[in-house]
Amino acid sequence: MSPPHAAFEQGPIRPPSEAQSLLVRVSRNCPWNHCAFCPVYKGRRFSLRSADEVLADLDAMREVYGDRPRTVFLQDANPLLSRTDDLVRVVAGIRERFPRVTRITAYARSHTLARRPLAELQRIRAAGLDRLHLGLESGCDAVLTLVRKGVTRAQQLEGGRRAKAAGFELSEYVMPGLGGRALSAAHADDTAAALVAIQPDFVRLRTTAVHPGTPLAALQARGEFVPLTEVEGAREIRRFLAGLAGVTTRLESDHVLNLLMELRGDLPADQGRLLAVCDRFLALPDHDRVRFMLARRLGWIERLGQLDEPGVRAAVDRVVRTLQERGIDPEEALAELRAGTL
Template identity: 35%
Template sequence: MSILEPVIRPPAEADSFLLQVTLGCSSDSCSFCGAYKGKTFQVKDREEISADIRRHARRYPDTRRVFLMDGDALVLANSKLVPIMEELNAAFPRLARIASYANGSNITRKSDADLAELYRHKLSLIYMGLESGSPQVLDRCAKRSSVAEMVAAVNRAAGAQIKSSVIVLLGLGGRRHSAEHVAGTIDALNRMQPRYLSFLSLMVIPGTPLAEEVVRGEFEELDPQELLKETYEILKGLDLKKTVFRSDHASNHLPLEGALPKDKAALLRILETAIGGGIRLKPEFLRGL
């Protein structure tokens, strides 16, 4: 398979056919992100994409799920994306779902008719890194998508029956901006009403601009207790009607999952116990393993 490493995909796509249609991330600006360093953004050669589909179809004709890579394959116009999706639908008769990472403008630039066309071709899930609902925090880390754009994107996608899985990065405001990070994130998530919600914890990656800020003393990372408090405060403020919540990524100190709003009170009780020292947290050295 002609995949250009590194391969980054959500945990839930572990069994999906990972089809690379673009390389890297079209924005590649976020100060904390080392995901695609060294990969210049480009659209993959069309013939190579078709060859990857044919090769996978020969070996796994019963494939039901496809994940489009890399960082934001939906940056492609429908005129380029839909023929690829048609090929996927033809190659895999049992195909049930196509998913992809997406940033705000990937979705807001498309018309309602474009989104409906993608859904008809089985795009039914997008993963969106909100990271923070605070405009100040996003500005500080140079994220190109704005909060308003991402809220609009999730709602526009939902209008086309495309579900969203939204990712929040605990600790992204550091100590100084933790309060804005919490308040903004609560507000954005309540306006998004995502179907899936994941909390990851910030891990400072060597070589990124954020790592340099840490060295210069301009960014103070949260400790495990502070990360738990952010988790607690955000969860407490959420008013979600139907969301599957997970905070069980390798970067998190305390694995949590549940359905919101049903499990909210129980999750908050677990967090209170953990904050009070009643639950052993995952040691620092196991994060990221």
């Protein structure tokens, strides 16, 4: 829900699954702010907001939205750094003012969760914070170090397990391609193994894109990070999915950066079907694969089968012809489409 006026404060981002949620800003920006791939809060200082300030925002939101909100998302990157008493007051304040709310969710860092006493997390959970989104990104220490995630694999495991032990629904974000070409296999294997150990309720894919101006772009410029092509990315995801035997979770591909949006299902039951999606993409003849990737990155289609819908193929053929006439390699065009620079 976007604010119709500036009577309250809201932060810049929320997960795709919180598109309909009321956004409540509990903290500003990110306390870590060093992740090499992340363009969101760079140059902005982290601060916590007082419970009184947030409760005043809730009063203003109640004036605007009445009791319509059904889900709420606490911003920004790590509201779990707030004092327990403050967070409990805020969550209880939401429940009081918006009685029809069925779910309250927040981002959190494993680093924070791994250090917070379980009893405090249980108090926050009992007050009514239901779900945490954690940026696992990778379960591989070499990748976490490369992208300066600021947590180790051990802390990622501990943070995830502690969230589960406190009773939260746990959603873990994974970034296919984050290790680049050099660490692709280790990234896939170690990330799958981490998720088997954590057993989150949701795994959400968010494909790595190199945003201009980020430290990851600098790593790429120095040759220390070589991004995966779309095909290499699909191979890595296939390897990752194969490693997920033993996890009971819901896999979601709900981010616009993902190529294969149909990678959604319940594990372990759907593992075979999801692997088959990857295989189907990888088995496409070269010309069809390029057309699918372009149509997908241009936002024209979401699923493999849609390439054969009336008009799609002809429209993509025109794009391919234009690229050929201009001497542009489709893979380069695809990388630029992913980074938002084309």
